Amino acid sequence: MGKKIASLEDAPADAALIRRIIASGGHECVTFTESRKLLLALRNACFDLLLLDWSMPDLSGREVLAWVRTHLDRRVPVMFLSGRDAEQDIIGALAAGADDYMVKPVRPAELSARVECLLRRAYPAVQSPHAPLRLGEYAFDCAMRTATCNGHPVCLTPKEFDLAVLLFRNEGRIVTRDHITAAVWGREISSLSRTIDTHVSRVRSKLGLQASQALRLTPVYTHGYRLERIERAAA
Incomplete structure:
Protein backbone atom coordinates (compact mmCIF):
# COMPACT_ATOMS: atom_id res chain seq x y z
CA MET A 1 0.00 0.00 0.00
CA TYR A 123 6.82 0.38 8.70
CA PRO A 124 7.79 -3.31 8.70
CA ALA A 125 5.81 -5.68 6.51
CA VAL A 126 2.29 -6.12 7.77
CA GLN A 127 1.67 -9.44 9.44
CA SER A 128 -1.00 -11.84 8.28
CA PRO A 129 -4.38 -10.70 9.62
CA HIS A 130 -4.69 -14.12 11.32
CA ALA A 131 -1.25 -14.02 12.97
CA PRO A 132 -1.42 -14.10 16.79
CA LEU A 133 -0.62 -10.86 18.56
CA ARG A 134 1.01 -10.55 21.97
CA LEU A 135 2.00 -7.38 23.80
CA GLY A 136 2.81 -7.35 27.50
CA GLU A 137 0.14 -9.23 29.43
CA TYR A 138 -2.26 -9.11 26.47
CA ALA A 139 -2.72 -11.78 23.82
CA PHE A 140 -5.03 -11.87 20.81
CA ASP A 141 -5.80 -15.02 18.83
CA CYS A 142 -6.84 -13.44 15.54
CA ALA A 143 -7.90 -16.75 14.00
CA MET A 144 -10.23 -17.65 16.88
CA ARG A 145 -10.93 -13.95 17.60
CA THR A 146 -10.34 -14.27 21.32
CA ALA A 147 -8.48 -11.97 23.72
CA THR A 148 -6.85 -12.63 27.07
CA CYS A 149 -5.16 -10.53 29.74
CA ASN A 150 -2.75 -12.37 32.02
CA GLY A 151 -4.30 -15.56 30.68
CA HIS A 152 -7.85 -14.55 31.63
CA PRO A 153 -10.43 -14.26 28.81
CA VAL A 154 -11.69 -10.79 27.91
CA CYS A 155 -15.12 -10.65 26.28
CA LEU A 156 -15.04 -8.27 23.32
CA THR A 157 -17.69 -7.66 20.66
CA PRO A 158 -16.54 -8.17 17.03
CA LYS A 159 -16.01 -4.43 16.48
CA GLU A 160 -14.25 -4.04 19.84
CA PHE A 161 -11.94 -6.94 18.96
CA ASP A 162 -11.06 -5.43 15.55
CA LEU A 163 -10.43 -2.04 17.15
CA ALA A 164 -8.24 -3.51 19.90
CA VAL A 165 -6.13 -5.48 17.41
CA LEU A 166 -5.71 -2.38 15.22
CA LEU A 167 -4.52 -0.32 18.19
CA PHE A 168 -2.21 -3.04 19.52
CA ARG A 169 -0.64 -3.68 16.10
CA ASN A 170 0.14 0.04 15.91
CA GLU A 171 1.47 0.40 19.47
CA GLY A 172 3.28 3.71 19.82
CA ARG A 173 1.78 5.20 16.65
CA ILE A 174 -1.14 7.57 16.24
CA VAL A 175 -4.08 5.72 14.66
CA THR A 176 -6.25 8.34 12.97
CA ARG A 177 -10.02 8.37 13.16
CA ASP A 178 -10.16 7.91 9.37
CA HIS A 179 -7.93 4.83 9.61
CA ILE A 180 -10.08 3.38 12.40
CA THR A 181 -13.24 4.03 10.40
CA ALA A 182 -11.88 2.33 7.28
CA ALA A 183 -10.25 -0.63 9.06
CA VAL A 184 -12.99 -1.44 11.57
CA TRP A 185 -16.22 -0.23 9.96
CA GLY A 186 -15.26 -0.15 6.29
CA ARG A 187 -17.43 2.88 5.69
CA GLU A 188 -17.65 6.55 6.49
CA ILE A 189 -18.90 7.65 9.90
CA SER A 190 -20.25 11.13 10.49
CA SER A 191 -17.79 13.42 12.24
CA LEU A 192 -20.57 14.13 14.74
CA SER A 193 -20.98 10.46 15.63
CA ARG A 194 -19.65 9.20 18.96
CA THR A 195 -19.36 5.63 17.67
CA ILE A 196 -15.56 5.54 17.59
CA ASP A 197 -15.18 7.22 20.98
CA THR A 198 -17.74 4.87 22.54
CA HIS A 199 -15.97 1.77 21.24
CA VAL A 200 -12.56 3.10 22.31
CA SER A 201 -13.93 3.73 25.79
CA ARG A 202 -15.28 0.16 25.98
CA VAL A 203 -11.97 -1.33 24.79
CA ARG A 204 -10.06 0.75 27.33
CA SER A 205 -12.40 -0.35 30.12
CA LYS A 206 -12.60 -4.05 29.22
CA LEU A 207 -8.84 -4.40 28.78
CA GLY A 208 -8.11 -2.29 31.85
CA LEU A 209 -5.83 0.01 29.89
CA GLN A 210 -6.54 2.93 32.19
CA ALA A 211 -5.17 0.88 35.09
CA SER A 212 -2.50 -1.14 33.29
CA GLN A 213 1.03 -0.83 34.64
CA ALA A 214 2.50 -1.17 31.15
CA LEU A 215 0.12 0.28 28.56
CA ARG A 216 -2.31 3.14 28.24
CA LEU A 217 -4.72 4.23 25.53
CA THR A 218 -4.93 7.99 25.08
CA PRO A 219 -6.66 10.40 22.68
CA VAL A 220 -4.48 12.57 20.45
CA TYR A 221 -6.28 15.87 19.88
CA THR A 222 -7.64 16.30 16.31
CA HIS A 223 -5.91 13.08 15.20
CA GLY A 224 -7.18 9.89 16.80
CA TYR A 225 -5.82 7.55 19.46
CA ARG A 226 -2.50 6.04 20.49
CA LEU A 227 -1.70 2.96 22.56
CA GLU A 228 1.64 3.55 24.24
CA ARG A 229 3.96 1.93 26.74
CA ILE A 230 3.96 3.99 29.90
CA GLU A 231 7.72 3.83 30.31
CA ARG A 232 8.13 5.14 26.74
CA ALA A 233 5.63 7.93 27.36
CA ALA A 234 7.48 8.93 30.53
CA ALA A 235 10.77 9.02 28.64
Whole structure:
Protein backbone atom coordinates (compact mmCIF):
# COMPACT_ATOMS: atom_id res chain seq x y z
CA MET A 1 0.00 0.00 0.00
CA GLY A 2 1.32 3.44 -0.93
CA LYS A 3 2.34 5.90 1.76
CA LYS A 4 1.50 9.58 2.19
CA ILE A 5 4.60 11.76 2.04
CA ALA A 6 4.97 15.49 2.74
CA SER A 7 7.58 17.49 0.82
CA LEU A 8 8.70 20.90 2.10
CA GLU A 9 10.15 22.55 -1.00
CA ASP A 10 9.73 26.11 -2.34
CA ALA A 11 11.59 25.67 -5.64
CA PRO A 12 8.92 24.74 -8.24
CA ALA A 13 11.20 22.60 -10.40
CA ASP A 14 12.55 20.61 -7.45
CA ALA A 15 9.05 20.23 -5.99
CA ALA A 16 7.70 18.84 -9.27
CA LEU A 17 10.65 16.44 -9.61
CA ILE A 18 10.20 15.15 -6.06
CA ARG A 19 6.47 14.57 -6.66
CA ARG A 20 7.23 12.58 -9.83
CA ILE A 21 9.81 10.42 -8.05
CA ILE A 22 7.49 9.71 -5.13
CA ALA A 23 4.53 8.99 -7.41
CA SER A 24 6.64 6.57 -9.48
CA GLY A 25 7.11 4.55 -6.28
CA GLY A 26 3.35 4.27 -5.80
CA HIS A 27 3.12 6.87 -3.03
CA GLU A 28 1.25 10.14 -2.62
CA CYS A 29 3.32 13.31 -2.32
CA VAL A 30 1.92 16.60 -0.99
CA THR A 31 4.10 19.68 -1.53
CA PHE A 32 4.30 22.56 0.94
CA THR A 33 6.05 25.77 -0.13
CA GLU A 34 6.02 27.31 3.36
CA SER A 35 7.09 25.73 6.64
CA ARG A 36 4.16 27.17 8.60
CA LYS A 37 1.67 25.61 6.17
CA LEU A 38 3.30 22.21 6.71
CA LEU A 39 3.13 22.62 10.50
CA LEU A 40 -0.56 23.55 10.29
CA ALA A 41 -1.23 20.48 8.13
CA LEU A 42 0.60 18.22 10.58
CA ARG A 43 -1.85 19.24 13.31
CA ASN A 44 -4.76 17.75 11.36
CA ALA A 45 -3.30 15.09 9.08
CA CYS A 46 -0.80 12.26 9.33
CA PHE A 47 2.10 11.70 6.94
CA ASP A 48 4.24 8.57 6.78
CA LEU A 49 7.45 10.40 5.80
CA LEU A 50 8.62 14.03 5.74
CA LEU A 51 11.07 15.38 3.16
CA LEU A 52 12.43 18.75 4.29
CA ASP A 53 14.43 21.43 2.53
CA TRP A 54 16.68 23.34 4.92
CA SER A 55 16.47 26.87 3.50
CA MET A 56 12.86 28.08 3.52
CA PRO A 57 11.47 31.63 3.39
CA ASP A 58 9.85 31.48 6.85
CA LEU A 59 11.02 28.73 9.22
CA SER A 60 14.08 26.63 8.42
CA GLY A 61 13.93 22.90 7.95
CA ARG A 62 15.86 22.52 11.21
CA GLU A 63 13.11 24.42 13.04
CA VAL A 64 10.45 22.22 11.44
CA LEU A 65 12.39 19.13 12.49
CA ALA A 66 12.54 20.38 16.09
CA TRP A 67 8.75 20.83 16.14
CA VAL A 68 8.14 17.44 14.57
CA ARG A 69 10.34 15.59 17.05
CA THR A 70 8.62 17.35 19.96
CA HIS A 71 5.00 16.89 18.86
CA LEU A 72 4.79 13.86 16.55
CA ASP A 73 5.53 10.16 16.87
CA ARG A 74 9.32 9.97 16.91
CA ARG A 75 9.23 7.00 14.55
CA VAL A 76 7.91 9.12 11.66
CA PRO A 77 10.99 9.28 9.40
CA VAL A 78 12.38 12.67 8.36
CA MET A 79 14.80 13.17 5.50
CA PHE A 80 16.52 16.40 4.45
CA LEU A 81 16.87 17.33 0.77
CA SER A 82 19.16 20.33 0.86
CA GLY A 83 21.74 22.25 -1.10
CA ARG A 84 23.74 22.68 2.11
CA ASP A 85 26.60 20.22 1.81
CA ALA A 86 28.86 21.25 4.70
CA GLU A 87 29.77 18.32 6.90
CA GLN A 88 28.74 20.14 10.08
CA ASP A 89 25.27 20.83 8.63
CA ILE A 90 24.72 17.18 7.76
CA ILE A 91 25.98 15.96 11.12
CA GLY A 92 23.92 18.59 12.93
CA ALA A 93 20.70 17.59 11.14
CA LEU A 94 21.22 13.90 11.87
CA ALA A 95 22.07 14.62 15.50
CA ALA A 96 18.89 16.73 15.81
CA GLY A 97 16.73 13.77 14.81
CA ALA A 98 16.75 13.51 11.03
CA ASP A 99 16.88 9.95 9.67
CA ASP A 100 18.66 10.73 6.41
CA TYR A 101 20.23 13.61 4.49
CA MET A 102 20.61 13.95 0.72
CA VAL A 103 22.51 16.82 -0.89
CA LYS A 104 20.91 18.43 -3.95
CA PRO A 105 20.70 18.22 -6.89
CA VAL A 106 18.14 15.48 -6.47
CA ARG A 107 19.15 12.21 -8.10
CA PRO A 108 15.90 10.32 -8.88
CA ALA A 109 17.11 6.74 -8.47
CA GLU A 110 18.95 7.52 -5.24
CA LEU A 111 16.04 9.45 -3.73
CA SER A 112 13.64 6.64 -4.60
CA ALA A 113 15.94 4.06 -2.99
CA ARG A 114 16.43 6.14 0.15
CA VAL A 115 12.68 6.75 0.52
CA GLU A 116 11.90 3.04 0.22
CA CYS A 117 14.63 2.21 2.74
CA LEU A 118 13.20 4.67 5.30
CA LEU A 119 9.66 3.40 4.77
CA ARG A 120 10.71 -0.25 5.17
CA ARG A 121 12.53 0.58 8.38
CA ALA A 122 9.67 2.62 9.84
CA TYR A 123 6.82 0.38 8.70
CA PRO A 124 7.79 -3.31 8.70
CA ALA A 125 5.81 -5.68 6.51
CA VAL A 126 2.29 -6.12 7.77
CA GLN A 127 1.67 -9.44 9.44
CA SER A 128 -1.00 -11.84 8.28
CA PRO A 129 -4.38 -10.70 9.62
CA HIS A 130 -4.69 -14.12 11.32
CA ALA A 131 -1.25 -14.02 12.97
CA PRO A 132 -1.42 -14.10 16.79
CA LEU A 133 -0.62 -10.86 18.56
CA ARG A 134 1.01 -10.55 21.97
CA LEU A 135 2.00 -7.38 23.80
CA GLY A 136 2.81 -7.35 27.50
CA GLU A 137 0.14 -9.23 29.43
CA TYR A 138 -2.26 -9.11 26.47
CA ALA A 139 -2.72 -11.78 23.82
CA PHE A 140 -5.03 -11.87 20.81
CA ASP A 141 -5.80 -15.02 18.83
CA CYS A 142 -6.84 -13.44 15.54
CA ALA A 143 -7.90 -16.75 14.00
CA MET A 144 -10.23 -17.65 16.88
CA ARG A 145 -10.93 -13.95 17.60
CA THR A 146 -10.34 -14.27 21.32
CA ALA A 147 -8.48 -11.97 23.72
CA THR A 148 -6.85 -12.63 27.07
CA CYS A 149 -5.16 -10.53 29.74
CA ASN A 150 -2.75 -12.37 32.02
CA GLY A 151 -4.30 -15.56 30.68
CA HIS A 152 -7.85 -14.55 31.63
CA PRO A 153 -10.43 -14.26 28.81
CA VAL A 154 -11.69 -10.79 27.91
CA CYS A 155 -15.12 -10.65 26.28
CA LEU A 156 -15.04 -8.27 23.32
CA THR A 157 -17.69 -7.66 20.66
CA PRO A 158 -16.54 -8.17 17.03
CA LYS A 159 -16.01 -4.43 16.48
CA GLU A 160 -14.25 -4.04 19.84
CA PHE A 161 -11.94 -6.94 18.96
CA ASP A 162 -11.06 -5.43 15.55
CA LEU A 163 -10.43 -2.04 17.15
CA ALA A 164 -8.24 -3.51 19.90
CA VAL A 165 -6.13 -5.48 17.41
CA LEU A 166 -5.71 -2.38 15.22
CA LEU A 167 -4.52 -0.32 18.19
CA PHE A 168 -2.21 -3.04 19.52
CA ARG A 169 -0.64 -3.68 16.10
CA ASN A 170 0.14 0.04 15.91
CA GLU A 171 1.47 0.40 19.47
CA GLY A 172 3.28 3.71 19.82
CA ARG A 173 1.78 5.20 16.65
CA ILE A 174 -1.14 7.57 16.24
CA VAL A 175 -4.08 5.72 14.66
CA THR A 176 -6.25 8.34 12.97
CA ARG A 177 -10.02 8.37 13.16
CA ASP A 178 -10.16 7.91 9.37
CA HIS A 179 -7.93 4.83 9.61
CA ILE A 180 -10.08 3.38 12.40
CA THR A 181 -13.24 4.03 10.40
CA ALA A 182 -11.88 2.33 7.28
CA ALA A 183 -10.25 -0.63 9.06
CA VAL A 184 -12.99 -1.44 11.57
CA TRP A 185 -16.22 -0.23 9.96
CA GLY A 186 -15.26 -0.15 6.29
CA ARG A 187 -17.43 2.88 5.69
CA GLU A 188 -17.65 6.55 6.49
CA ILE A 189 -18.90 7.65 9.90
CA SER A 190 -20.25 11.13 10.49
CA SER A 191 -17.79 13.42 12.24
CA LEU A 192 -20.57 14.13 14.74
CA SER A 193 -20.98 10.46 15.63
CA ARG A 194 -19.65 9.20 18.96
CA THR A 195 -19.36 5.63 17.67
CA ILE A 196 -15.56 5.54 17.59
CA ASP A 197 -15.18 7.22 20.98
CA THR A 198 -17.74 4.87 22.54
CA HIS A 199 -15.97 1.77 21.24
CA VAL A 200 -12.56 3.10 22.31
CA SER A 201 -13.93 3.73 25.79
CA ARG A 202 -15.28 0.16 25.98
CA VAL A 203 -11.97 -1.33 24.79
CA ARG A 204 -10.06 0.75 27.33
CA SER A 205 -12.40 -0.35 30.12
CA LYS A 206 -12.60 -4.05 29.22
CA LEU A 207 -8.84 -4.40 28.78
CA GLY A 208 -8.11 -2.29 31.85
CA LEU A 209 -5.83 0.01 29.89
CA GLN A 210 -6.54 2.93 32.19
CA ALA A 211 -5.17 0.88 35.09
CA SER A 212 -2.50 -1.14 33.29
CA GLN A 213 1.03 -0.83 34.64
CA ALA A 214 2.50 -1.17 31.15
CA LEU A 215 0.12 0.28 28.56
CA ARG A 216 -2.31 3.14 28.24
CA LEU A 217 -4.72 4.23 25.53
CA THR A 218 -4.93 7.99 25.08
CA PRO A 219 -6.66 10.40 22.68
CA VAL A 220 -4.48 12.57 20.45
CA TYR A 221 -6.28 15.87 19.88
CA THR A 222 -7.64 16.30 16.31
CA HIS A 223 -5.91 13.08 15.20
CA GLY A 224 -7.18 9.89 16.80
CA TYR A 225 -5.82 7.55 19.46
CA ARG A 226 -2.50 6.04 20.49
CA LEU A 227 -1.70 2.96 22.56
CA GLU A 228 1.64 3.55 24.24
CA ARG A 229 3.96 1.93 26.74
CA ILE A 230 3.96 3.99 29.90
CA GLU A 231 7.72 3.83 30.31
CA ARG A 232 8.13 5.14 26.74
CA ALA A 233 5.63 7.93 27.36
CA ALA A 234 7.48 8.93 30.53
CA ALA A 235 10.77 9.02 28.64
